[in-house]
Structure formats: C-alpha cells, structure tokens
Amino acid sequence: MDKLGSWALPITILLLLLFGVFRKVPIFDTFTEGAKEGLKTSFTILPTLVGLMAAVTMFKASGALDLLSDALKPVTQFLGIPEAVTPLILMKPISGSGSTAIFTQILKQQGPDSFSGRIASVLACSTETAFYCVSVYFGAVGIKKTKHTIPAALMGDLTACLIAGLAIRFIFNGAT
Numbered sequence: 001m002d003k004l005g006s007w008a009l010p011i012t013i014l015l016l017l018l019f020g021v022f023r024k025v026p027i028f029d030t031f032t033e034g035a036k037e038g039l040k041t042s043f044t045i046l047p048t049l050v051g052l053m054a055a056v057t058m059f060k061a062s063g064a065l066d067l068l069s070d071a072l073k074p075v076t077q078f079l080g081i082p083e084a085v086t087p088l089i090l091m092k093p094i095s096g097s098g099s100t101a102i103f104t105q106i107l108k109q110q111g112p113d114s115f116s117g118r119i120a121s122v123l124a125c126s127t128e129t130a131f132y133c134v135s136v137y138f139g140a141v142g143i144k145k146t147k148h149t150i151p152a153a154l155m156g157d158l159t160a161c162l163i164a165g166l167a168i169r170f171i172f173n174g175a176t
Contacts, residue, residue, distance in 0.1 A: 045139040052135050056095040065090060080165045082116040084109065088123055089161050093130040093154060100124070115168065122164040127157045 110116040130153035
C-alpha cells in the first residue's frame with residue numbers, strides 16, 4: 001500500500017498528459033495559461049489576505065481574544081463548554097493557523113483525552129475558517145456581497161460548538 005501512495009501522483013500526472021495528447025490539447029500552452037491565471041488570482045486576493053492576517057495578529061496581540069473569552073465565560077459555563085476551549089471557538093472562524101496554535105496549546109495543557117481536549121478536537125475538525133474562506137474564494141471571483149454567507153457560516157460554527165459538548169458527553173457516557 002505504501003508503494004501505491006508514492007506512485008499515485010506520478011501516475012495521475014502521466015494519465016493527464018496522455019489524456020491531453022489523446023485529445024490533441026496543446027499541453028504546455030494550456031499549462032502556462034493556467035499558471036498565468038493562477039498568478040493573477042494570487043495578486044487579486046493578496047490585499048484581502050494581508051488585511052485578514054493583520055487583523056488576526058492585532059486581535060491576538062491586543063488582548064482582545066482574552067477579553068472576549070472572559071466576557072463570554074458565563075455563556076460558555078451555562079452551555080457546558082470548558083473555559084480552555086473558548087479561545088478556539090473565537091479564533092476558528094478567523095484564522096486556521098491561529099486556531100491550530102490554540103488547539104495545540106489546549107492539547108498540551110489539558111491533554112488529548114480530557115473533556116476540553118476532546119471538544120477542541122471535534123471543533124478543530126468540524127468548523128471552518130469562515131472569514132478566511134470568504135475573503136479568499138469570494139475575492140478570487142470578485143464577489144463583494146457576503147450578506148448571507150458570513151451569518152450562515154457563523155451559524156454553522158455556533159451549531160458545531162453547541163453540539164460538540166453534547167456529542168462528547170454522549171459518546172463517552174458523561175465522562176468529562
């Protein structure tokens with residue numbers, strides 16, 4: 001099976017090249033045209049990504065993440081969400097790398113088999129970096145109106161947060 005995995009990409013590329021030759025597609029010209037379009041797309045979304053990265057850095061460095069986590073403590077306690085997981089909940093819709101750092105910190109401090117570690121694992125895998133995805137994908141195709149997208153994505157994240165604790169309690173029979 002290990003050999004199959006190492007040969008999968010070269011075989012796929014070879015099959016694509018053979019398919020192009022069979023269809024009489026100018027392979028190199030098509031490749032360079034695609035590369036040009038990729039570079040144009042990269043330059044189109046670059047300002048949005050820079051702005052998003054600056055905002056995430058300021059959000060964490062200013063202490064706003066900690067302040068917001070503390071402000072939400074009564075709500076998260078009522079919902080049964082561990083205090084350690086709140087920063088992950090707040091960061092995940094904004095930044096994948098930032099939320100991964102928080103997730104790693106939770107696992108190191110709380111342990112992967114702790115209630116917090118299990119909820120964090122579920123949230124890390126079942127929520128999306130909504131603002132990043134909207135800025136990159138919508139920016140790439142020039143969509144400016146995100147009236148319904150952001151609220152729908154955030155509702156999905158909220159649902160995942162609410163269900164994660166219940167699911168962990170159910171799966172592990174109340175062991176927290």
